[in-house]
Amino acid sequence: MRKILVVGAGQSGLQLALGLQSHGYEVTLMSNRTADEIRSGRVMSTQCMFHTALQHERDLQINFWESQAPRIEGLGVSVAAPGSFDPGPSQRAIDWVGRLDGYAQSVDQRVKMAGWTETFAQRGGQLVVHGAAVGDLDYFSRAYDLVLVSAGKGELVSMFERDAERSPYSEPQRALAVAYVHGLGPRPEHPEFDAVRCNIVPGVGELFVMPTYTLSGRADILFWEGVPGGPLDAFQGVKDPAEHLALTLDLMKTFLPWEYARATRVELTDAGGTLAGRYAPTVRKPIGRLPGGGLVLGVADVVVANDPITGQGSNSAAKCAAAYLASILERGDQPFDEEWMGQTFDRYWNTARHVTKWTNAMLAPPPEHVLNLLGAAGQLQPVADRFANGFDDPADFENFFFDPAKSEAYLGEVAAAGSAA
Structure with a gap:
């Protein structure tokens, strides 16, 4: 042995x-x-x-927890429109959700x-x-x-x-801040299934919202990734969990009002439900x-x-x-x-x-062809679905994401297939 x-x-x-x-x-x-x-x-x-x-x-x-954890069936991407922080959907330059071939889970x-x-x-x-x-x-x-x-x-x-x-x-590229919460309302778009939501504020950072299973049952994770030195890089030295949550929500209200709208009644799952840090x-x-x-x-x-x-x-x-x-x-x-x-x-x-x-x-600012790809996913569901499933198999991004020519060719194929149908 x-x-x-x-x-x-x-x-x-x-x-x-x-x-x-x-x-x-x-x-x-x-x-x-x-x-x-x-x-x-x-x-x-x-x-x-x-x-x-x-x-x-x-x-x-x-x-062991597969039957208890929420089944995450989609992955959505929203991009905040530049310079506009009024409430409402007009604030989103891009907003779509792709469906996963096999469900995801968070424990x-x-x-x-x-x-x-x-x-x-x-x-x-x-x-x-x-x-x-x-x-x-x-x-x-x-x-x-x-x-x-x-x-x-x-x-x-x-x-x-x-x-x-x-x-x-050689340096951290994001300042990270996490809060586990109960009481988050559903997104009005597609409330019938659970999805991870990736909200991008160009030049500022990202907020991920994901359903999870924790010590006290079903919950959601609010996870800020802030560009170092920017407005989201605000959690260093915040030790009190309540203060951490208040700051998380305040930043949501400022930058992502559509996500804040469903978070007005949240509370931390427990006193250990926050985390902040950074690493290269x-x-x-x-x-x-x-x-x-x-x-x-x-x-x-x-x-x-x-x-x-x-x-x-x-x-x-x-x-x-x-x-x-x-x-x-x-x-x-x-x-x-x-x-x-x-x-x-x-x-x-x-x-x-x-x-x-x-x-x-x-982690880098997206090049034009990637912005085109993210934008096209809002009109072409197969593009949204393929992007979502790339989280399971990132090797697929080689085929359509990195190279502008491959990206353009792929979007052309999907558009042609859609119009033929």
Whole structure:
């Protein structure tokens, strides 16, 4: 029986630990918090997981909250008209919703990670509740066939060298502010199904509104992404959750009155329902070297940390865990050496590179052909649907999003098909 140490109990670490456990590996999981501490703590993220990522959870039979979480069937985009902040639909230069081929879901990571941690322990896994330093791993690495590092913050990340070629940004590109709320009213457009809403205020930032399942049941996430130094970059130093929510709503009232109109009665889900911060999107080299000569393999956002503007964090973590699990199973009893580690990361990067390219593009001001594409989606439903489904399979953006000629050709095809019909 091969012994594997997983450091970090987030989406990727826990999914990998549970997957390896189900295949008979002897797995030790290091978490810096107990399940109860996770459950009673502050929200850790926004997360909207699309079909492929959800399927990885179903494959391992760890989709425990699927029947309770809202089914998100669409993804809508609104772009505020420049210079006009009067209430009403005239304020939106673009407004549409695309339908997803398979529904998406969001489960508060406090619920999921606490539940998965308990499941791992109940199934006989060794759970070590302890923050890990590089020195600890140096000691542990001698006792394990493989050490996987999936703790995306803190000292351990410094073991993994920044990949400058794949990391165009050295500074944070957005200031992030999250509030989990009860009491949000439905959008008057398409109230019959749940959708994630992406509201773009050009030059200022974005507000995402997504249905979720939290400790107290159904809720919604209000998530501002502000251009640093701009009017949305206002949450630094705000410690009081009530003040955080008031500021969130005040900014909605100013910049996105159509979203504010349904938020006049919201309240925080709980005292831990807010989060603010920022980080620079970074790709790192996948192999970390320990002082004693041992090697560790980085997982998910330890090695590929994208800005959450495209909602890919938990999706990428699930896909990384699935790819690594497959590579470990295929390895059999051969050594998990440096060459294998490199190949295992490359297998994941083959998916992740599309996410990174698309996310970094979305952080920059949109070029004319992308504005044309977003505008056309309001008139041509197939364009809206394809854009929405790109969140599940970002590789598809290569076919119609980045290149102006491909984009123009695609819009021409859809328009011609529409007029022929």
